Structure formats: C-alpha cells, structure tokens
Amino acid sequence: DVKVTQSSRYLVKRTGEKVFLECVQDMDHENMFWYRQDPGLGLRLIYFSYDVKMKEKGDIPEGYSVSREKKERFSLILESASTNQTSMYLCASSPGGPKMNTEAFFGQGTRLTVV
Amino acid sequence: DAKTTQPTSMDCAEGRAANLPCNHSTISGNEYVYWYRQIHSQGPQYIIHGLKNNETNEMASLIITEDRKSSTLILPHATLRDTAVYYCIVRVTGANSKLTFGKGITLSVRP
Numbered sequence: 001d002v003k004v005t006q007s008s009r010y011l012v013k014r015t016g017e018k019v020f021l022e023c024v025q026d027m028d029h030e031n032m033f034w035y036r037q038d039p040g041l042g043l044r045l046i047y048f049s050y051d052v053k054m055k056e057k058g059d060i061p062e063g064y065s066v067s068r069e070k071k072e073r074f075s076l077i078l079e080s081a082s083t084n085q086t087s088m089y090l091c092a093s094s095p096g097g098p099k100m101n102t103e104a105f106f107g108q109g110t111r112l113t114v115v
Numbered sequence: 116d117a118k119t120t121q122p123t124s125m126d127c128a129e130g131r132a133a134n135l136p137c138n139h140s141t142i143s144g145n146e147y148v149y150w151y152r153q154i155h156s157q158g159p160q161y162i163i164h165g166l167k168n169n170e171t172n173e174m175a176s177l178i179i180t181e182d183r184k185s186s187t188l189i190l191p192h193a194t195l196r197d198t199a200v201y202y203c204i205v206r207v208t209g210a211n212s213k214l215t216f217g218k219g220i221t222l223s224v225r226p
Binding site (some may be wrong): 004031033035040041042043044045048056058059077090092094096099102104105106107108109 | 141151153158161213216
C-alpha cells in the first residue's frame with residue numbers, strides 16, 4: 001500500500017521558533033510537494049522538488065525553505081515561525097519522468113498552530 | 116501549467132448523477148486533465164485523469180470536449196460520502212512538473 005507519511009498530525013509552536021515539518025514517501029517518487037491549506041484559499045503550493053537536492057519555488061515560498069537530502073524525504077522549514085503561518089500543511093509525492101499517469105499521493109496533513 | 120476555472124459549489128440529490136464542470140481554455144497539447152477530491156480533514160485523493168479521450172474507472176467518468184478546453188467529471192450515482200471538494204487541474208507529465216491546485220468546487224450531496 002502506497003504511503004506518504006507526515007511526522008506530526010498536530011503541532012503547536014511559539015512565534016520565532018524554527019519549525020521542521022517532515023514528509024517521507026515509500027514509492028520511490030521523483031517529485032515531492034509542500035502545500036498549505038487555509039479556509040477559502042484552497043491548496044497553495046509552497047515548494048516542490050523533482051530530485052534529490054533540487055527544489056523549485058511554488059506560489060507562496062516566502063517565509064519557508066525546504067530540504068531534500070534523500071529521495072524519500074522532503075522537509076519544510078519555517079526559519080522563524082509567525083502567527084500567519086498557522087495553517088494545515090500537506091505533503092504529496094508523484095512519479096516523474098515520461099509516465100502516462102503521474103497521480104499524486106498525499107499525506108494526512110499537519111495542523112500547525114503558531115502562538 | 117494551464118489554469119482551470121470551476122464553479123464554487125453545487126449540490127445534487129443522493130442517487131442521482133453529479134456532473135462537475137471545469138474550464139481549461141489555455142490547455143496545451145501535452146497537458147493532461149486530472150481530478151482529485153478532498154473529503155473534510157483528509158488529504159486530496161486522485162479520482163481520474165485523461166488526455167483527450169473520455170475515461171471511466173470505478174469511481175467516475177471523465178468527459179473531455181473535442182477542443183479540450185473543458186471537461187466534466189461525472190459521479191454516476193452520488194452518495195452522501197461523495198460530499199467533498201473536487202479539484203480539476205491540468206498538468207504536464209514528466210520531471211520538473213509543478214502540481215498546482217485551485218480552490219475547487221464544493222459538492223454537497225443531499226439525502
């Protein structure tokens with residue numbers, strides 16, 4: 001059974017803390033993605049990675065960075081957490097290359113609250 | 116990736132077909148149409164995808180117009196469990212392929 005696992009379901013952090021959100025996939029997928037989801041705004045892409053050590057900015061990268069040292073793991077980093085980063089964070093992975101179906105698989109999400 | 120536009124919401128009666136429209140007038144020849152849905156408090160789930168032919172699987176059917184500028188997702192017999200947000204996206208397959216979602220359409224299935 002394919003799986004994308006996010007390290008925490010719920011997280012509470014203080015303003016100014018450095019926060020790491022971890023995501024691991026077991027499908028040997030090339031592509032990995034980080035999104036945040038807020039009421040009325042849908043899913044917004046923060047960063048994505050198409051290979052180890054490669055990353056591309058999404059639509060809202062400000063205030064975030066990412067790390068992909070191994071193919072199966074993609075980390076989202078909030079260098080100095082702020083209250084406006086309180087949100088649901090979703091990780092996803094999908095195959096790369098010239099495949100016919102690049103269906104994406106999502107983790108269950110991490111609800112981060114910054115106080 | 117081309118942008119898509121969907122109505123904000125729609126509803127249908129349980130047991131009836133739900134037809135969810137999507138416009139993607141700027142779609143390129145190498146972009147596929149994908150549909151996902153998100154049930155409350157869960158991550159999005161893949162439903163179906165297609166390039167230019169109509170597609171059907173155990174969950175739904177996808178009808179793509181001949182000019183590929185719009186598509187319709189059909190849930191043939193909607194149930195209460197189909198109440199969710201449905202996202203239509205277009206995406207180039209291959210490496211370095213961004214995956215961008217819009218706000219989707221909220222489908223409410225009423226008893």
